[in-house]
Amino acid sequence: MKKSLMAPVVLGALALALGGCATPPAATTAAPAGSASPTASVTASDYKACMVSDSGGFDDKSFNETAYAGLTKAVAELGVQKNQVQSSTDADYAKNVQAMVDDKCDIIVTVGYKLGDATLAAAKKNPKIKFAIVDSDYIDPKTGKNTAPANLKGLMFKTSEPSFMAGYLAASLSKTGKVGTFGGAPIPTVTAFMDGYARGVAYYNQQKSKSVAVLGWDTNKQDGTFIGGQSPFEDLPGGKKVATNLTAQGADILLPVAGPSGEGALQVAKSSNGKVASLWVDTDGCISQAQYCPVIPSSVGKAMDLAVFEAIKAAKNDTFTNELYLGTLANNGAYLAPFHDWDSKVSADTKAELDKIKADIIAGTIKTTA
Amino acid sequence: MSESTTWGDRVRGEVRMRWRDWAITLAAFVLALLVGAILMIVADPQVAGNFNYLLTAPGLALGSAWTKVSTAYSALLMGAVGSPQALAATSAAAAPLICAGLAVGLAFRAGLFNIGAQGQAILGSMAAAWVGFSLPLPPVIHLIVAVLAGLVAGAIWGGIVGWLKATTGAHEVIVTIMMNYIASGLLAWVLTTAAFQRPGRDDPISPEVPSSAAFPQLYEQLHLGFFVALLAAVVVWWVLDRSVIGFSIRAVGANPHAAGTAGMNVGRTTIITMAMAGALAGLAGVQAALGPSVNGVPVPLTEGLVGTVGFDAITVALLGRSKPVGIVLAGLLFGGLSAGGLAMQSVAQTPLTLTLVLQALVVLFVAAPQLVATLVPFLSARKARASLTGADA
Numbered sequence: 094m095k096k097s098l099m100a101p102v103v104l105g106a107l108a109l110a111l112g113g114c115a116t117p118p119a120a121t122t123a124a125p126a127g128s129a130s131p132t133a134s135v136t137a138s139d140y141k142a143c144m145v146s147d148s149g150g151f152d153d154k155s156f157n158e159t160a161y162a163g164l165t166k167a168v169a170e171l172g173v174q175k176n177q178v179q180s181s182t183d184a185d186y187a188k189n190v191q192a193m194v195d196d197k198c199d200i201i202v203t204v205g206y207k208l209g210d211a212t213l214a215a216a217k218k219n220p221k222i223k224f225a226i227v228d229s230d231y232i233d234p235k236t237g238k239n240t241a242p243a244n245l246k247g248l249m250f251k252t253s254e255p256s257f258m259a260g261y262l263a264a265s266l267s268k269t270g271k272v273g274t275f276g277g278a279p280i281p282t283v284t285a286f287m288d289g290y291a292r293g294v295a296y297y298n299q300q301k302s303k304s305v306a307v308l309g310w311d312t313n314k315q316d317g318t319f320i321g322g323q324s325p326f327e328d329l330p331g332g333k334k335v336a337t338n339l340t341a342q343g344a345d346i347l348l349p350v351a352g353p354s355g356e357g358a359l360q361v362a363k364s365s366n367g368k369v370a371s372l373w374v375d376t377d378g379c380i381s382q383a384q385y386c387p388v389i390p391s392s393v394g395k396a397m398d399l400a401v402f403e404a405i406k407a408a409k410n411d412t413f414t415n416e417l418y419l420g421t422l423a424n425n426g427a428y429l430a431p432f433h434d435w436d437s438k439v440s441a442d443t444k445a446e447l448d449k450i451k452a453d454i455i456a457g458t459i460k461t462t463a
Numbered sequence: 464m465s466e467s468t469t470w471g472d473r474v475r476g477e478v479r480m481r482w483r484d485w486a487i488t489l490a491a492f493v494l495a496l497l498v499g500a501i502l503m504i505v506a507d508p509q510v511a512g513n514f515n516y517l518l519t520a521p522g523l524a525l526g527s528a529w530t531k532v533s534t535a536y537s538a539l540l541m542g543a544v545g546s547p548q549a550l551a552a553t554s555a556a557a558a559p560l561i562c563a564g565l566a567v568g569l570a571f572r573a574g575l576f577n578i579g580a581q582g583q584a585i586l587g588s589m590a591a592a593w594v595g596f597s598l599p600l601p602p603v604i605h606l607i608v609a610v611l612a613g614l615v616a617g618a619i620w621g622g623i624v625g626w627l628k629a630t631t632g633a634h635e636v637i638v639t640i641m642m643n644y645i646a647s648g649l650l651a652w653v654l655t656t657a658a659f660q661r662p663g664r665d666d667p668i669s670p671e672v673p674s675s676a677a678f679p680q681l682y683e684q685l686h687l688g689f690f691v692a693l694l695a696a697v698v699v700w701w702v703l704d705r706s707v708i709g710f711s712i713r714a715v716g717a718n719p720h721a722a723g724t725a726g727m728n729v730g731r732t733t734i735i736t737m738a739m740a741g742a743l744a745g746l747a748g749v750q751a752a753l754g755p756s757v758n759g760v761p762v763p764l765t766e767g768l769v770g771t772v773g774f775d776a777i778t779v780a781l782l783g784r785s786k787p788v789g790i791v792l793a794g795l796l797f798g799g800l801s802a803g804g805l806a807m808q809s810v811a812q813t814p815l816t817l818t819l820v821l822q823a824l825v826v827l828f829v830a831a832p833q834l835v836a837t838l839v840p841f842l843s844a845r846k847a848r849a850s851l852t853g854a855d856a
Contacts, residue, residue: 177808177812178815179808182767182768182769182770183770187757187758188552188757191757191758192805192806196809207765207767210668210671210762215758218758278667280666321651
């Protein structure tokens with residue numbers, strides 16, 4: 094009995110002796126201006142912006158994290174209050190959105206099409222609260238009409254546009270004449286990348302009379318290679334396995350569209366001694382996955398942070414509408430990231446051609462989808 | 464226990480044991496909350512930073528730590544049991560856990576490790592949801608048919624395991640784990656077929672289950688399914704303690720060879736046990752598919768609908784010592800932690816991961832009574848005295 098009490102007492106005393114002697118800063122500097130509290134530059138507001146993640150969580154280095162960056166940006170630049178809840182299963186969504194309603198949020202941003210039903214129901218029930226949802230819309234596929242209630246805004250991204258450019262870039266960089274792609278699961282927000290990528294490669298072949306092959310996506314069948322399984326987007330070994338498989342078949346430039354699982358492709362590229370390179374999606378991989386920057390020629394960006402920030406800003410300034418936000422190359426809501434370490438490896442011709450393609454896509458003369 | 468112990472000694476010993484069990488459970492909570500509190504303080508850089516000034520300005524460090532921890536724990540308590548709404552949320556979260564916990568616990572009693580509650584629940588949710596959104600039946604009948612479909616689907620999925628074990632000797636742990644993979648693969652596939660996928664959608668989600676097939680909402684999130692779960696616990700208690708098959712189950716669980724020698728059909732008992740366990744786990748899936756969420760309608764069938772209920776069920780069953788009453792209490796505890804965990808996130812801004820760690824800590828300490836007895840000297844002294852009377856079996 095004596096012995097069991099000794100250890101914590103000694104440890105506690107040690108902790109006190111080591112760490113307890115500093116003097117606290119004077120009260121006036123206790124709250125550092127600018128960093129934690131935005132009072133110095135921005136007037137704090139009572140306006141409350143809230144967010145509900147899908148099952149990926151706000152630290153997924155990809156989808157949820159980028160959307161969350163939009164919320165923290167709004168806190169820093171608009172001085173709004175924030176709150177957030179992470180979901181762990183699909184059954185949580187309605188409960189979690191309700192928790193944010195109960196917390197008296199003024200705008201609630203939900204992340205991911207999986208929250209589509211729960212968000213729509215909450216928006217109908219709470220007409221005074223504004224809602225925005227990332228990666229979902231309420232456009233009737235038959236009539237093309239927006240069926241969202243007045244307080245609900247869909248935030249969508251035309252990722253096929255920068256993916257098309259990435260496909261063209263990959264084809265120009267490939268030495269084996271084969272490029273690859275794979276997804277986490279066959280859902281529209283994933284396949285849009287893969288399809289745009291394959292079309293970009295096809296465009297390269299057509300322009301240059303080449304025959305670069307795409308492994309992992311068949312444009313005609315609209316089907317390809319996926320990790321699958323219980324948690325396809327949180328399965329790094331699964332991503333690595335699929336990436337290894339594609340490189341074994343000869344692909345030397347990869348496009349993983351699988352959230353955190355995609356890091357498996359970056360690992361394969363890193364250990365290939367320069368034979369294989371891998372693009373990144375959602376964010377600029379050279380920033381979010383900095384240790385892999387040397388093997389990332391470019392990234393297909395999806396500016397969810399920008400879209401979320403703009404939605405919160407509009408809601409705060411009373412200019413919020415239910416009109417669908419569509420991120421494109423034209424409004425920088427979707428973009429091809431800088432080449433970083435690969436800047437010298439991409440030829441000046443290719444850069445000029447990519448600029449031309451971007452202009453053509455914006456002008457509508459190149460179609461990036463079926 | 465020696466022959467000379469009197470009846471009075473035994474009763475006194477029993478009472479002491481009961482007291483000790485409760486004391487250990489209570490101590491387990493206190494320890495879990497203490498460790499959780501330390502984690503919360505360490506994980507918050509602002510609060511942890513204040514501990515640099517512990518000797519010079521103790522008020523600052525201790526005050527901020529106290530605020531942090533007390534806000535989080537009062538949110539947990541309020542979110543779990545603090546209001547009628549919170550209790551309703553707890554009951555809704557507990558219902559599937561109780562059903563799946565019974566599925567694992569019942570199999571334990573027959574000496575079977577049912578790791579397949581997950582797959583059985585997935586099959587149950589698939590069948591119940593399908594009846595719900597595709598068959599146009601009148602109210603009441605619709606609900607009954609949907610529930611029965613879920614029970615039967617789970618029973619078949621579990622029964623296959625029992626049959627394989629009884630006829631081929633295949634180990635149920637391996638078979639149930641593989642059946643889990645097959646079940647989740649099957650669900651992922653059916654959600655892409657016309658029979659299950661919502662018209663006009665290209666992501667894997669089913670149509671909504673109409674209210675005629677949903678468990679009626681009684682108060683806020685409290686729905687009829689919770690009472691169905693309690694009824695299931697009563698049925699399991701009756702089967703185990705009062706029925707012939709229950710006697711076989713316990714006998715096979717205690718010693719299959721002896722049971723076989725005594726004339727019991729071990730294979731048949733194994734199949735029946737696994738089918739019943741499968742039906743109970745299927746009922747957990749039914750709860751997920753037909754239980755109305757906060758917005759009044761059941762959550763449509765998706766790949767992640769049942770979550771990890773089949774695996775949480777193993778903990779629930781262990782915590783409840785595989786007894787129906789224990790499983791109901793353990794299920795309520797888990798339900799409360801889940802409902803309170805959301806409040807911890809939304810009210811006290813505690814990250815989800817910390818909430819999950821706290822739940823794990825409670826289970827860890829409750830499930831390891833010896834560890835608690837070692838950490839709390841007072842209880843280990845009690846234990847020594849209790850074992851002197853011979854009641855510590």
